Amino acid sequence: MSAAAEPIIEVRDLERRFGGGRDLLGRPKPAVHAVQGLSFDLLKGETLGIVGESGCGKSTLARLLVGLDRPSAGTIRLEGRDVTALAGRDPRALARVVQYVFQDPVSSLNPRKTIRAILEAPMVHLLGLDQAARRQRLDELMDAVRLRSEFLERYPHEFSGGQAQRIGIARALAADARVIVLDEPVSALDVSVQAQVLNLLDDLKQRFGLTYLFISHDLSVIESVSDRIAVLYFGRLAEFAGREALFAEPRHPYTRLLLGSAPVPGRRSVSAEEELAELPDPLNPPPGCAFAPRCPRAQEDCRQRVPQPQDGAVPGSGHQAACLHPASGPLAGAEAAARA
Amino acid sequence: MSARAARRDRPDQGRPSPWALLLNNRLAAAGLVILSAVVLLALAAPLLPLQPPDVTEPAERLKRPLAEGHLLGTDDLGRDLLSRLLWGTRVSLAVGLSATLIAAFFGSLIGLVAGYAGGRTDSLLMRGIDLVMAFPYILLALAIVAVLGPGLLNALYAIAVVNIPFFARNIRGVTLGLARREFVDAARLSGKSHLLIVVTEILPNVLPVIVITMSTTLGWMILETAGLSFLGLGAQPPQADLGSMLGEGRKLLFTAPHVSVIPGLMIFLVVMSINLLGDGIRDVLDPRLKSGALARPSARTEVRRERVPPEPEADPGRVVSVAGLETQFRIGREVYRAVGGVDFRLASGECLGLVGESGSGKSVTALSLAGLVPSPPGRIVGGRVDFEGRDLLAASDAEIRSLRGGKLAHVFQDPLATLHPLFTVGDQLVEAIRAHQPLSRAEARERAHALLGQVRIPNPAARAEAYPHELSGGMRQRVSIAMALANDASLLIADEPTTALDVTVQAQVLKLLDGLRAERDTAVLFITHDFGVVSELCDRIAVMYAGRIVETGETQAVMAAPAHPYTRMLIDCVPVLGQPGRRLDAIPGLPPPVNRLPEGCAFAERCPRAQDDCRAGEVPLEPLAAGVADGRAVRCLHPIVEDEKKEPAE
């Protein structure tokens, strides 16, 4: 992606709290920050990968982007329009531009509806197509996701996971959306089917000029699909960079841990932390950097203030890390020793 | 988990219609017959040559059943009991049905709204429902009748009102679950309004539950309206329903019992037939009960061997030898060959990775060794498992029990589901230790703390007092590992132990397992779908497809130069870290369902190298290079040989 590409979605200081408020006696109730202080742009035509482990807020972020949930603070702008306001006022206008592919392909299809009914819903409610137009569009869609059109009359339980996910993708495409948020689209699938779906997604992106926000916990999947990558930890941005830069020279210690932990077929390469890794308690987060308790590079100041994402050695490269003492150079030291 | 996979992979075979299923259930069919007969008689009452139900005839009073002109006798006013019974049944059925419909309508409405809206609406509505439920059932009905005054219609309202909470709570529960399902979000993103979502997306899924609740409460409602009438608070004379007939007959209990026994019998018949039918309807509509899924798994897999291989030659270094293992699932008339003849051996301290996709039979293989495949529907039909000097498939239950958790230990996939939620992890560890070692409770506890320390759980004595839900996923899996190591196992079977964990936690658990294996010289059978994890831990791997091992050998050798086309394609279709530009070659098609395995090679259908001979006859697992004892074997007639393989990665 060239830096000149214009943003289609701009996220600024996004925050989503769950719980909170006060109880009947006026005492504050515990609150969990699922997402906090998140800012980034989604550029037209790119695939932005969001990677992180469970509890990092990636699914919350996805729901916020499509208007299924509302932020507690901060803004999301879609081509200049405020997504939150749009979701309240005219959710259909939002759904015409941004669509969603769910993690669990089976759970995302209503078991009592035919595939035709599922795929026609967005055409009727979002585009107002008449019957003839719908029939034509259905044929195009089924062709695009490489399913036979006789499947249209069947029910979701008659499909394998991979086929069901392709129907989920077809539904997202049905309303001609330009941005698709993919929330762990291949995690529930077997590896051999994963590749089918990944290849299909790549093909559709070229064909329809789509923009993807691709969420996954799997680094190798993220690496294979993304142009730029955001690493989340505990609801905050840890690192943000272009794919090559991130994998060649990860700066945040968490990114380095993540890369070192991922097993690679055909090699003994994994390096693990010495101490037992425990995520911080979401109800009682540590002050300062949330990663500090696990971090080999942590110093006193890490436990006092929350680091903000900052550009690295090359300003303007867009390689940001939210770390007070970032690492530099390729994966080195313990990680590299283990990788050799 | 593979029973589930087997079921999922089954293509739809034209399931019998709900009616056929209902009629297959003999009890439900009996209920339906009785109920239909009663309903028909009651409906036909005006047409039948009956005496009028309310005409008194003092001369004919208190005739016994089978008296001339009065088949069921007469009551103390000389009224014909048969006629009164049929007319009374009409009233009781009508009242019960109306009350059910009223309760179902309002209850379901409340439940749908509360469950879908959630938040304040939900808690407000449910507090109201709780309040109604805070009254003992009949008492509230009594209070309502007390306010409205006795009468059949008032009794109907009262019964309907007190039953609204049952519907509301049931429907709300289901709706709540559905409203969080992803298809509801998908419908919102398809532009559907909330009202449309409730009506077109949620209601069709809730309808079976409404029907089930109706069929199970209808009997109750008839019983309870009869009860109110029995107390004189429902139907008022001269109108009679079954309950008021019984109530009036009670006065004559000692002189003419038939006056009260007959209407009571009718109530019983009606309610029982409704209950029988209701159970049948529930079984048909409740998907969990289909295909015998609720059958209780027995303590040990059923073994009925048709083929028993000979005993393997002795080998001091070997821990376990599996030969010709075949495990099937029998569901209805279908036979799922989940494991179709698996052979492998493990030496002490060795780690064998069993790799495959879901439904390949890897987990069933692992569970078969100690007889942990649920039976029914599982059954071991062939093979032998030699461990600790005996064939486990022929061992007694007591022998198996002493090996389980002793020399043969397991670690399973999801550590939250595999630990008992109601006992502390310390207690569960102590239990595992004391099942095999004659230690006192205090000694076992000390040993448990030591074990928790060995799996690097900080502050073991305090953690032992924690319940599983209070620990993180990684910590729970450590507890499972500690439990497996409690009695010095010589073989550890680990079934996808890191699949449910985050990658950084997975790295730690893998490291822990590797360290413990080296330290204790334990043999490990490691089941996974992930080639990366296998490469990390295993000396040898065996790749499974459609219930059989298709390739096996040293991990490095297989990964560098897979000989079976399936192995090659499976490796190629996974993205690899550090090689983002690599093309992902998807495997076309799907694995064959294991109840419809093709003849010959199961992979032939998807294989680019398949030739005619692949589809004819058994393909054996044979050494790749004849005469080379490197343990490399492949089940393929046209394996990929050295010179044509791709450059190995890097």
Next chain:
Amino acid sequence: MLYVAKRLLAMIPILLGLTVVVFGMMALIPGDPATAILGSYATPENVERLNRQLGLDRPLWEQYLVWLGNILEGDFGRSYSLNRPVIDEVLERFSATLLLAGAALLLCSVLGLLAGAVSAVRQFGWADRTITFLVLIGISLPSFWLGLLLILLFAVELQWLPASGMVAIYGGGGPLDILTHLILPACTLAVVATGVIARLTRASMLEVLRQDYIRTARAKGLSERRVIYRHAFTAALVTVIPVIGIQAGFVLGGAVYIETVFQWPGIGAMLVKAISTRDLLLVQGGVLVVAASYVLFNLAADLLQSALDPRLKG
């Protein structure tokens, strides 16, 4: 302990809600109490004066507070049909009901849990079939009819047990005498609840036996006995206990029929009589006391459940 205190506090709104419902229902009753007391020939002035005396001219919520205050002081008014304070009559009869309902509840819990567990463990065996069949009959029987049949059999035909009442008319009143009178009504009352509990226990045992942690228990090498009775039964109990609490409501309510059939001098028989004589203050007192005791039963079930299941103590 904190949990217990929380649960106790949470009871207060429910109890208050009960009083609101009961008060509201009484206020809904058509007719003007003053007219009812003075007769239809009373002058409008007299009616108005009496209304003022009774506080009926004040707003409804004020009337409620006064009424609630009286209730809290134990003043439930005076029963006109019995001509004695409602509270005296209610408490006297409530002890008889408590005895009957308590015995029935004990019976149905023990039998129901036992039958359900046996049924699940011997799934599809003859014991399971027999129990399932008996349970089906049990939950389909009208209890008031069953009571009559039992009287016919045990009191009239066999003459083993007394047909009705709580004590023998001549020289009764000893514990043994009460016990013989208790057997038939308590068994009748327990039948339906036993069926419900047995069914649920069977279902939840079967559900639990398929859980992964049962496989773990077997993989540890525990004896099947321990797997079933310690691991599975404890887990099943967690889902059954709240239902036993709900059954307490069915038993307390069902006592209405049984007390009528067996002429047991309990609160249920009193309520039926009070409704037919329109003695509404007596109805109100009886309903309040029984409902409040039911809330306590449910609280006990809740506490028991949370004692078993650590996940519930949030």
